[in-house]
Amino acid sequence: WPARPAPHDAGPAKGGRAVWERVAALVDRAPRRVWAFTLAGLLACAAFAPALSSRGVPFDEIFVNDAPSVAAQETLGRHFPGGAGNPAVIIADADAAGEVAAAAQGVPGVVSAHPVDGAGRPARGAPPAVDGRVRIDATLADAADSDAARETLPRLRTAVHAVPGADALVGGTTAQQYDTQRTAARDRAVIVPVVLAVILVILVALLRSLVLPVLLVATVALNFAATLGVSALVFEHLLGFTGTDASVPLYGFVFLVALGVDYNIFLMSRVREESLRHGVDEGVRIGLTATGGVITSAGVVLAATFAALGVIPLAFLVQIAFIVAFGVLLDTLVVRSLLVPALVRDLGPVAWWPGALSRRLTPGRAGPS
Template identity: 50%
Template sequence: MTTELDSTPTTRPPEPDPPGWRRLITFPAGRRAKFLVILGWLVLAGIAGPLAASLTSVQNNDALTSAPHSSEAYQAQQRVEGAFPGADALVAVAVYTRDTGVTDADRAAVEADRAAFAQYALDGTVPAAVPSEDGQALLLSFPLAGDSDAQSDATTEIRDALSEDKPAGLNTALTGSAGADGDIFDAFEGMDLMLVLVTAGVVTVLLLVTYRSPVLWLIPLLTVAIASQVASAVVYLLAKNAGLEVNLQSQNILTILVFGAGTDYALLLISRYREELRRHEDRHQAMAVALKRSFPAILASAATVSLALLCLLFADLNGTRSLGPVAALGILAAFAAMTTLLPALIVVCGRWLFWPFVPRVGDVVEREPRVWSAVARLVRRAPGRVWGASAALLVVVAFGASTLSLGLPADETFTSEVGSVTGQRLVEQHYAGGTSAPAEIVVDADRAPEAVAAATGVEGVADVADARISEDGRTALIAATLADRPDSAAAQQTVERLRDAVDDTGAQVTGQTAAQLDTEHATDRDHRVLMPLILAVVFLVLVVLLRAIVAPLLLIASVVLSYAAAMGAAAVILHLIGYPRLEYSIVLTTFLFLVALGVDYSIFLMTRAREEVRRLGHTPGVLRGLTATGGVVTSAGVVLAATFAALCVLPLVPSVQIGVIVAVGVLLDTFVVRSLLVPALAVHVGPKIWWPGR
């Protein structure tokens, strides 16, 4: 809760009419303008609702698994799809096993399935079942016919058929790309609504605790819900008409960011409005002043996060690149709603919204809460020791990150066992590990014999099939079964050897393992390029906002240290819940969120501190900024951490990892960096922190 230093309120005289841009900022607080703002947003919400509900229909989740467009795997896959129609179809791999050996009844059941599955197969036929060498398994593998909807329906029907009318003791499972795709669809069915409900519930509880009012919490929650609908509608329109890519990951993060950032902006504005209600009898004037005072910090926050997100447009990795504009649109929608619709709604409702703690002119204003007064005294007495101890703590915690590893196996992607994972394990028990997802070699048809010969001698290749020639006779496709499971490091090393072996023939290698290998290489490149770019963008925004060089440098250093500590602290939790192996894109995604969102709280602190420094002098001004923003920034940090933690309800391990790391990082920023490290550094460095400004 933001409070005043003075024990009695002061009623300020009416301020002169603001210049043009400030008049625009305060427009929602106008006596008639507030109704126009509300009407405009209601119309917008009415239009946005149906469009937002259709967002799932334009999802393209291929970007989450496909290799970068510049990679060999992607280029080879494009070559395959051009020469072999239907080559991009999902592949169904049905596996049947019996520990005591396959019986005649089992073989008859498999043949019956083979005949039944022909209606779903690309060419109308399913190849003969492949027996395992140990005699304990049979395997059917075939591409599916039709468009994505038809393939999805076929996957469901095949999976149902595998579980019905089978001889007792025969184990069955569906794996391959069709099985994995079906498991993802099933896992996320209804999860969009679940995520919204959990996030809204978390925000509701925290707003009730923060405001201690049975009514006030409804206004920011309603506003952020409308902002979420508008953001989803805009993303839908751009995805449908302008080629913007959206996938299940970016849609979920869009929801989290709008609720989290929007609530933070609401807390900052309402806190300042409550201060001004103790100074101004007219609530319209109080809101106008609150908007003028809080708008720069909210704008700086939204600009920092949005520009940092747009840095992802320079990523090689498809899923990472598509996240940037989608999430940035969410931040902009939250910013627009919280600086226009929210103040208009609050002013319409009047002071009674704060019941039972209604702020009035003439009230005795609370002094700073004891905790923030104590923190300010500690920082004043020993700033060097405070920031030194805080930094040392973060460094020690950061060492925990060394216990994490990169590379999440496919069978650990889901938080619970799914059919495709079960099927892959059955395949590995009885066949070469890469049977369900062979490497694919594409080469000119006249050089196919050379490619087959070269591939046959590669270590780690269990089998090389005969070349399949395209209808025009120009291109050959060769399937090379790997000895190891497709998502293993050993399989990736085999692909590298395979590429070297067939390189002289002009061949290219694609397939699941090759795509994963190229994706990891692209991720390494994105880390090297985008992390410095994000830091540079955030630094420039801070320079413009604070009109200084020293302060932005210190803030950037603090968020980098905080990120390292967040990874270390989160490692403890991830080990406890069994997810210490990070999906490759997690490092960059969490870095982006923690740098951009983490610096927000320092922005809120330093903009208020700079305002107070002009009035009180450097050290008193910094400490006044700390005590004035302590409550609201702490509440904002807890809200944002809790909203990201809501990602843990999703059934994918990468979502859980993002939720844990970002939530832990935001809490560290809130309680250590913003509360101790940054203010202690500001006091210790002195007025030079504003250099070259004054």
């Protein structure tokens, strides 16, 4: 209300449905050419994915706009050792404080190391102890957020851990970034394959096929890689970022895979229903025509929603906003509208192997009545 929807066979399609009928006709007419061109474009974008650095965002890039704290840090760096404002913090047994400080100061990349008092100043005499433990600050030669400082950290840990009876632990800003990077790398190595495997099982159960779910999961992964490739170029050459937070790729993966699988289910469940009635070729055409507008509209709304995060002047949110917004648009406009339908149309009944649908639609066999 107030519109009165017309039946599907009431006449020629108008508006958005006519657009998707033309897209479906293109896919139906030349599926191999469509998927070849789109696949080549996505692979070209994905080739730049390794260029995206996720070693962390330097302090002077945390804020998109100029900030007084960034200017102060730059001024400090011009007059003092790079790590003066953010020393590596060592906690060790009080009885071994001298040996730990000496071991730390002997590490290449460490300018000085000394026990501190409760106010954080070099202790005069015996440093104050809490539960038999004291704090030792190690000033690094390089900025705390630099690659050189993170390379120094494992050497520093090795040196202080080797002091007998010290039970030394190394923390601080550099240690946090170093540990975050290692944890994020492990998380990506574990979470990404687990998520893809779970999605594959769900798609197999839904579509009653093995070939098609593998194909769909591969397109989701390709869309993510292509998005990272484009993001690497945009972040470095347009936005001026030298890196991203270590967690950005994983967040982007979770968002894009979740949304991409939703769109896969919307499209392919409808294609399967229509294929049971009309055959694979006609099923792809009808399914794409029926769901294209819905999927694209949802993608545009989600992309606009995430893009709104870009107005917040924090590099982390700007990067997440671009990755998700661009990835969703790429998925809805290219992958789900062209690549996937063209692949399914070109494969024909093979895409539904080994389910009953593939046997019923095999050439030479009668289709469903």
